[in-house]
Amino acid sequence: MNAIIITALWGVIMMFGGVFFKKSTTPKFWAIAGIIIVLLANLFEFFGHPFFNVDTKGMLKFDSFGLHFNTIAFICTLLFFLLNGKDFEKIGMHVSEYFALMFFVLCGLSILSSFNTLLLLFLGIEILSIPLYILTGSDKRNLKGNEAALKYLLMGAFSTGILLMGIALIYGGNTLGSFYIDAINLGTGNLPVLIAGGLVLILVGISFKVSAAPFHFWAPDVYDGAPAVVSSFMMTIVKIAAFVAFFRLFQTSFGAMQHQWQMLIVVITAATLLIGNITAVFQKSVKRMLAYSSISHAGFMMFTLFALNDTAKEGLLLYAAAYSIATIGIFAVIIKMSDYSIEGFNGLGKKQPLLALTAVIFLLSLTGIPLTAGFTAKFYVLMAAVKDGHQLWLVVLAVICAAIGAVYYFKVIQAIYFKDPVPGVNDEINVSSSFKFLLVVTAALIILLGFLPGLLIDWIYY
Amino acid sequence: MLGTYYTFPELLIWIPFITGLIAIFIKNEKSVKMFALLSSIATLVVSVISLCYTDVAAHPEFFYYNNVSYVWMPYIGSSFSVGLDGMGFLLTFLTAFSYPLIFAATYKSEYKNANAFFALMLLTQAGIMGVFVATDALLFYFFWELALIPIYFLCSRWGGEKRIAATFKFFVYTFLGSLLMLVGIIFVYVHTAPVTPDSAHSFSINAFYNAALSSGQQDWLFWLFFIAFAVKIPIFPFHTWQPDVYEQSNYPSVMVLSGLMVKMGAFGVIRWILPIFPAAVAKYEHLVMALCIIGLIYASCIALYQNDLKRFVAWSSIAHLGLMSAAIFAANELSLQGVMLEMLNHGINILALWIVVDIIEKKTGVRKISQLSGLAGKSPALAIFLVIIAFANIALPLSNSFVSEFLMLNGLFDFNIWFAVFGTIGIILSAVYMLSMVQRTFFGKANVVAEQAKKMSAGQGIVLFALVVAILFLGIYPEPVIHLTQSTVTDILSKMSLK
Numbered sequence: 009m010n011a012i013i014i015t016a017l018w019g020v021i022m023m024f025g026g027v028f029f030k031k032s033t034t035p036k037f038w039a040i041a042g043i044i045i046v047l048l049a050n051l052f053e054f055f056g057h058p059f060f061n062v063d064t065k066g067m068l069k070f071d072s073f074g075l076h077f078n079t080i081a082f083i084c085t086l087l088f089f090l091l092n093g094k095d096f097e098k099i100g101m102h103v104s105e106y107f108a109l110m111f112f113v114l115c116g117l118s119i120l121s122s123f124n125t126l127l128l129l130f131l132g133i134e135i136l137s138i139p140l141y142i143l144t145g146s147d148k149r150n151l152k153g154n155e156a157a158l159k160y161l162l163m164g165a166f167s168t169g170i171l172l173m174g175i176a177l178i179y180g181g182n183t184l185g186s187f188y189i190d191a192i193n194l195g196t197g198n199l200p201v202l203i204a205g206g207l208v209l210i211l212v213g214i215s216f217k218v219s220a221a222p223f224h225f226w227a228p229d230v231y232d233g234a235p236a237v238v239s240s241f242m243m244t245i246v247k248i249a250a251f252v253a254f255f256r257l258f259q260t261s262f263g264a265m266q267h268q269w270q271m272l273i274v275v276i277t278a279a280t281l282l283i284g285n286i287t288a289v290f291q292k293s294v295k296r297m298l299a300y301s302s303i304s305h306a307g308f309m310m311f312t313l314f315a316l317n318d319t320a321k322e323g324l325l326l327y328a329a330a331y332s333i334a335t336i337g338i339f340a341v342i343i344k345m346s347d348y349s350i351e352g353f354n355g356l357g358k359k360q361p362l363l364a365l366t367a368v369i370f371l372l373s374l375t376g377i378p379l380t381a382g383f384t385a386k387f388y389v390l391m392a393a394v395k396d397g398h399q400l401w402l403v404v405l406a407v408i409c410a411a412i413g414a415v416y417y418f419k420v421i422q423a424i425y426f427k428d429p430v431p432g433v434n435d436e437i438n439v440s441s442s443f444k445f446l447l448v449v450t451a452a453l454i455i456l457l458g459f460l461p462g463l464l465i466d467w468i469y470y
Numbered sequence: 471m472l473g474t475y476y477t478f479p480e481l482l483i484w485i486p487f488i489t490g491l492i493a494i495f496i497k498n499e500k501s502v503k504m505f506a507l508l509s510s511i512a513t514l515v516v517s518v519i520s521l522c523y524t525d526v527a528a529h530p531e532f533f534y535y536n537n538v539s540y541v542w543m544p545y546i547g548s549s550f551s552v553g554l555d556g557m558g559f560l561l562t563f564l565t566a567f568s569y570p571l572i573f574a575a576t577y578k579s580e581y582k583n584a585n586a587f588f589a590l591m592l593l594t595q596a597g598i599m600g601v602f603v604a605t606d607a608l609l610f611y612f613f614w615e616l617a618l619i620p621i622y623f624l625c626s627r628w629g630g631e632k633r634i635a636a637t638f639k640f641f642v643y644t645f646l647g648s649l650l651m652l653v654g655i656i657f658v659y660v661h662t663a664p665v666t667p668d669s670a671h672s673f674s675i676n677a678f679y680n681a682a683l684s685s686g687q688q689d690w691l692f693w694l695f696f697i698a699f700a701v702k703i704p705i706f707p708f709h710t711w712q713p714d715v716y717e718q719s720n721y722p723s724v725m726v727l728s729g730l731m732v733k734m735g736a737f738g739v740i741r742w743i744l745p746i747f748p749a750a751v752a753k754y755e756h757l758v759m760a761l762c763i764i765g766l767i768y769a770s771c772i773a774l775y776q777n778d779l780k781r782f783v784a785w786s787s788i789a790h791l792g793l794m795s796a797a798i799f800a801a802n803e804l805s806l807q808g809v810m811l812e813m814l815n816h817g818i819n820i821l822a823l824w825i826v827v828d829i830i831e832k833k834t835g836v837r838k839i840s841q842l843s844g845l846a847g848k849s850p851a852l853a854i855f856l857v858i859i860a861f862a863n864i865a866l867p868l869s870n871s872f873v874s875e876f877l878m879l880n881g882l883f884d885f886n887i888w889f890a891v892f893g894t895i896g897i898i899l900s901a902v903y904m905l906s907m908v909q910r911t912f913f914g915k916a917n918v919v920a921e922q923a924k925k926m927s928a929g930q931g932i933v934l935f936a937l938v939v940a941i942l943f944l945g946i947y948p949e950p951v952i953h954l955t956q957s958t959v960t961d962i963l964s965k966m967s968l969k
């Protein structure tokens with residue numbers, strides 16, 4: 009509850025603060041202070057000291073999994089604000105408002121990690137999405153950004169509609185007539201028609217949100233068209249929030265009859281992995297390549313829904329953290345450049361050795377090389393799938409796709425270290441030493457999680 | 471004593487790892503070279519001392535000098551466990567022995583960013599050592615990949631014009647292979663019984679040996695593991711990356727790749743495939759051995775027509791490894807004993823061959839066989855060395871390979887006479903291509919290139935001398951090596967028969 013209330017409040021503060029903040033750097037400090045307060049408040053609740061005792065009639069349920077996920081998401085957001093705080097000024101004039109919108113997104117995220125009824129699931133997804141429609145188009149003079157925003161709004165509205173229809177069917181179909189996800193205990197018998205229909209519609213609706221194929225079409229255009237700062241946020245924190253909601257719903261309500269709908273997940277996972285990875289190979293812009301790669305990572309995270317066991321739970325949190333930290337890191341580097349093409353990275357190793365080194369660590373982590381968080385995360389989700397014991401070919405397909413992933417991530421690494429710089433491209437990259445320090449901290453986090461994943465996982469069982 | 475405070479396998483990993491990290495910060499080229507050489511000598515010293523503590527049967531306390539286990543990820547049943555057995559001693563010694571020779575033989579070579587070069591070389595050594603000593607499947611996988619990453623950067627950064635594409639092919643091949651192996655590792659893991667109460671399953675190698683796997687499961691697990699190792703060795707038809715990489719890379723990296731990293735593949739088959747999937751091995755060994763023998767004959771024929779010395783050595787290496795892998799899958803006492811010996815011998819011979827090729831290229835500036843002639847007149851010492859090395863490569867009696875190839879062919883003969891027949895044809899072919907290379911480059915009339923050749927440095931002379939002494943010593947008295955690895959061979963064979 010702490011996180012939900014404080015993020016909403018802080019969003020309002022940031023919004024009105026825009027009127028009073030004189031200097032353009034002030035909003036950044038307020039935002040960082042806000043996220044630290046939210047993080048601390050969430051930790052207090054995690055250790056058993058909620059500040060607010062609101063009777064939600066059981067509609068929200070704060071368990072250690074959800075609160076732990078909040079912590080991860082807030083730490084990622086903190087890193088994101090610290091690394092990219094300055095770059096918000098590139099988007100436009102209303103820096104304070106952008107931060108305000110992000111706090112509203114975080115409010116939606118906190119609801120999604122603790123909802124216990126389908127109504128709050130819907131509410132959470134809407135609170136999460138609406139600020140994003142605005143943020144995507146926040147660079148008003150950029151035509152690509154406008155197109156992306158419109159596309160995202162239409163597609164998003166469409167998918168929420170489908171999701172709502174699914175919720176209605178589930179409500180009508182279960183004998184209790186209940187919205188409570190833990191009450192919709194369907195047993196292990198055959199799926200009734202209404203429930204089955206509702207389940208498929210919900211699956212489609214959330215697949216849109218996590219950009220799983222074949223509902224991924226908006227993702228590359230939106231991630232590519234939105235300002236780089238915003239796409240970094242959308243690809244990471246927003247996407248993992250949708251995944252946690254997905255996982256929560258499916259494990260609680262439909263887990264018992266998992267093997268009746270597992271095949272749907274199998275198809276979605278296989279399609280997502282193949283489309284994301286193969287298309288990413290042919291991209292010339294690193295930003296767009298990362299957009300496709302984010303689809304492929306969604307494919308890996310789908311494995312947790314496929315397996316729905318304890319390892320999957322651990323794997324989801326680990327993957328969320330590993331993927332978010334690495335993506336935020338690599339985007340922080342990209343944003344400092346003016347040319348996003350792969351050639352733009354040529355010779356970065358000579359121009360900016362430290363930036364290059366950290367970028368390579370982030371890319372290695374996204375590839376899934378041991379000793380980086382990306383490896384332990386992939387290892388856990390694959391282990392969850394193997395433990396489930398069904399459809400092992402899917403796991404083999406996943407590792408083949410991971411090898412394809414190496415192709416496009418290593419293109420960038422090759423450009424950074426083995427090619428000579430192109431004159432006139434990305435010549436002036438100015439970064440402060442505090443930025444460099446933060447990048448090193450981010451890279452260190454990646455490596456730390458790479459050989460001690462227990463630091464993160466153990467808290468689930470706190 | 472060394473082993474009582476820090477066990478030998480730990481030292482063998484951490485010395486190159488830590489010195490590798492330090493080497494990054496030594497900007498001066500000369501100092502970093504000296505530093506790397508000293509580090510590799512320190513590792514060699516540790517390895518030699520460890521060889522004094524191999525006799526566990528007579529002294530049970532030696533076990534604790536050579537095996538150690540630390541808590542790492544108890545919640546999934548993985549620990550940082552390392553240990554040395556006969557094969558481990560042999561291969562860690564080969565690694566420790568090769569590195570100082572590689573550094574000394576290429577001491578005069580100059581590199582841009584020498585600090586990064588030597589740091590990556592030492593990190594590779596740490597990874598290779600880790601593969602040979604890991605007794606935990608997940609740890610093994612970690613080191614397996616960690617050896618790959620630095621060598622990828624080494625080969626891509628320093629080398630010929632087409633190095634980036636060639637190395638990348640190598641990387642994607644091996645990365646895909648390792649990921650398939652990872653799936654296999656996870657699957658076996660899920661079928662293990664717990665060793666510690668913390669976790670439902672275990673990654674320890676003994677748990678893997680006892681995993682309950684039906685023969686149907688073994689059938690496809692075998693291929694998941696096999697592809698990873700086959701790419702590394704390489705076994706036909708997974709060999710296509712090798713000639714390009716060897717041609718394009720710098721010499722020290724190639725020496726590491728061909729002398730040491732291919733042993734990782736052979737080691738993997740012996741340690742992980744044979745005892746864990748014996749039923750699948752029995753089912754597929756004919757197929758795999760046929761591939762190995764095809765590779766042997768095919769690579770030998772191609773080696774006959776190679777004009778580039780580096781590609782020549784690459785193909786001859788594929789041929790030798792074909793015979794070696796066939797012998798591994800024959801899996802009887804003679805053949806496995808031969809393989810143990812051959813792993814050491816091949817490491818020594820190919821290292822010597824690369825050093826000779828490096829010297830030729832440095833002296834004359836070319837490495838095309840057609841452009842070289844009559845080098846012997848200018849450098850008689852090098853000619854003598856090369857002839858002895860060539861004899862070792864074609865397994866002439868008194869040279870080291872004679873003993874090992876004799877044992878391997880004996881083993882193949884016991885298994886199936888036809889494999890032995892074709893194996894012998896492979897050896898005859900190796901005599902043809904090897905001797906014709908020596909003849910064309912070193913004998914005959916000296917041409918312009920040979921006239922302008924520079925002298926070989928003293929360091930290179932000493933290194934080659936040391937290698938030639940090793941070749942002759944192992945040819946005359948291979949007993950210590952056989953004695954060292956005897957226990958591993960019987961152990962593996964008994965594990966295979968138990969299942």
